[in-house]
Amino acid sequence: MPQNCLYCQNKAALDALMIKIADLEVSTLYLFKEQTHPGRCVVAFKDHVGQQFEMNPKKTYLTEKEYASIIEKIKAQL
Numbered sequence: 001m002p003q004n005c006l007y008c009q010n011k012a013a014l015d016a017l018m019i020k021i022a023d024l025e026v027s028t029l030y031l032f033k034e035q036t037h038p039g040r041c042v043v044a045f046k047d048h049v050g051q052q053f054e055m056n057p058k059k060t061y062l063t064e065k066e067y068a069s070i071i072e073k074i075k076a077q078l
Helices: 012-017 057-077
Strands: 018-023 027-032 041-045
Touching: 012 018, 018 041, 027 057, 041 057
Parallel strands: none
Antiparallel strands: 018 027, 027 041
16 A cells, blocks of 8 residues: 555645545545535545556446536435
8 A cells, every 4th residue: 555645644744635425345535624626525436546548347337437427426415
């Protein structure tokens, strides 16, 4: 695990910037505390990868499925 990765190390800085909303199958959903743009969030893959293309196809599919579900739920609340 890279020591400089905000998400992998779960540093105090992460908690200062975001609220952990949910642990999903392959990712974790965080909501930014600063909401100038309502619903601004991060979906962080649970395993460390530098770029999405580095994931295997199954995990890429599962991540995209989670993205779609999250977007649908956020849009319903706006």
